[in-house]
Amino acid sequence: MKDKQIEKLIKEEEKRQKSVVNLIASENIVSDxxxxxxxxxxxxxxxxxxxxxxxxxxxxxxxxxxxxxxxxxxxxxxxxxxxxxxxxxxxxxxxxxxxxxxxxxxxxxxxxxxxxxxxxxxxxxxxxxxxxxxxxxxxxxxxxxxxxxxxxxxxxxxxxxxxxxxxxxxxxxxxxxxxxxxxxxxxxxxxxxxxxxxxxxxxxxxxxxxxxxxxxxxxxxxxxxxxxxxxxxxxxxxxxxxxxxxxxxxxxxxxxxxxxxxxxxxxxxxxxxxxSKPEFKKYAKQVVKNARVLAKELQKLGWHIISGGTDSHLILMDTWMDGKGVPGKIASDKLEKAGIIVNMNTIPGDPRPPMDPSGIRLGTCAETTRGKKESDMVKLAVRMDKILRGK
Ligand SMILES: Cc1ncc(COP(=O)(O)O)c(C=O)c1O
The missing domain is CATH 3.40.640.10 (Type I PLP-dependent aspartate aminotransferase-like (Major domain))
Known part of the structure; x- marks a missing residue:
């Protein structure tokens, strides 16, 4: 590229994307x-x-x-x-x-x-x-x-x-x-x-x-x-x-x-x-399997998962738990510092405001595109738990 400033920023963003675990529920990684x-x-x-x-x-x-x-x-x-x-x-x-x-x-x-x-x-x-x-x-x-x-x-x-x-x-x-x-x-x-x-x-x-x-x-x-x-x-x-x-x-x-x-x-x-390809059907099923495992493992570690689980790619996690945990914004910041990207999110009937809500939203689309499976989700839940509890 002749525009070196933009070229540098594109490279920086590519590097950032590669270096993190992406759990933003609305993002994915497109093909070449x-x-x-x-x-x-x-x-x-x-x-x-x-x-x-x-x-x-x-x-x-x-x-x-x-x-x-x-x-x-x-x-x-x-x-x-x-x-x-x-x-x-x-x-x-x-x-x-x-x-x-x-x-x-x-x-x-x-x-x-x-x-x-x-x-x-x-x-x-x-x-x-x-x-x-x-x-x-x-x-x-x-x-x-x-x-x-x-x-x-x-x-x-x-x-x-x-x-x-x-x-x-x-x-x-x-x-x-x-x-x-x-x-x-x-x-x-x-x-x-x-x-x-x-x-x-x-x-x-x-x-x-x-x-x-x-x-x-x-x-x-x-x-x-x-x-x-x-x-x-x-x-x-x-x-x-x-x-x-x-x-x-x-x-x-x-x-x-x-x-x-x-x-x-x-x-x-x-x-x-x-x-429309058969591989995509496998992908979609794996996305849901991964989300189910991640939700279940986080729940086992004591976190409140809204609705008790998931049927899709998406998990809504109450990190605040009426003061027993951390607010969603702090949770999101702590995870980001450790290289796991999520977004803070309100939870149903949230007593906290939208810019400082009680939870975070997680999704498995991007990491499943990267080939992650159920065993990776088990490890990820343990890692997230440690980060959030400051262990
Ligand atoms: C359910 C739903 N509808 C609409 C939108 C808006 O899409 P966009 O951000 O492309 O405007 C979103 C984006 O997050 C969404 O989740």
């Missing part, structure tokens, strides 16, 4: 092919519009790229093009959720989602997010005793509040979500069901987590977490007389975005192909 597509000359092309309907000339090749990404996304999740429409242009998860609500929920309508402190995402109606300002948020929490979703309580709230849309799929919830029950709740109050599978999409693709598609009206996923692709997002909507496909496409452009990032779309297409 994904990187090649991302860094390709496709980035030079402006392509406002959709394949065959672009505003600029010269889109013969990127049209093929985008069509391939569309076909691979549908195939990966076993969807018929006659039943589902996918838009592969959203730039990331938050703007994708925003686009979906803009397309399907009138401004001032109600978005029902899980509270941030229970594991929901900012874009599920958090009052500080535009999704909680332009629409009226209805927020539900986890059951305080079981620390899992209480479907009866959600149904009661949904029938009372009659939201326009219910969001299922979370950012810090380790358990399987019962999408059938969410469908019944949505039907009981006349709401749409939107599933945000950003975290577990790779596990769905790898058949290690249930698919939301039989029950949802719309599905969003980022492509950079368990799916192991570039930082990007895609949005699926049911194709029927409600014309969600047309509404969504018009919202993406001209409604919200300009030119799509075709280099990133190509990199996502590479990731979809990789995720």
């Amino acid at each position: 092919d994904v990187l090649k597509a991302l860094g390709s000359k496709l980035t030079n092309k402006y392509a406002e519009g959709y394949p065959g309907r672009r505003y600029y000339g010269g889109n013969q090749v990127v049209d093929k790229v985008e069509n391939l990404a569309i076909a691979r996304a549908l195939k990966l999740f076993k969807l018929k093009p006659t039943e589902w429409h996918v838009n592969v242009q959203p730039l990331s998860g938050s703007p994708a959720n925003f686009a979906l609500y803009t397309a399907l929920v009138p401004v001032g309508g109600k978005i029902m989602g899980m509270k941030l402190s229970s594991g929901g995402h900012l874009t599920h109606g958090y009052p500080g997010s535009m999704t909680g300002k332009l629409w009226k948020p209805v927020q539900f929490e986890l059951d305080k005793n079981t620390e899992v979703i209480d479907y009866d309580a959600i149904k009661k709230l949904a029938v009372e509040e009659k939201p326009n849309i219910i969001v299922a799929g979370f950012t810090a919830y380790p358990r399987v979500v019962d999408f059938k029950k969410f469908r019944e709740i949505a039907d009981a109050c006349g709401a749409l069901l939107h599933v945000d599978m950003s975290h577990f999409a790779g596990l769905v693709a790898g058949l290690a987590y249930p698919s939301p598609f039989p029950y949802a009206d719309s599905v969003m996923t980022t492509t950079h977490k368990s799916l192991r692709g570039p930082r990007h997002a895609i949005l699926f909507v049911k194709k029927d007389e409600r014309e969600f496909d047309k509404k969504l496409d018009k919202t993406i452009i001209p409604g919200l975005f300009g030119g799509p990032h075709e280099n990133t779309i190509a990199a996502a297409a590479v990731a979809f192909l990789e995720a």
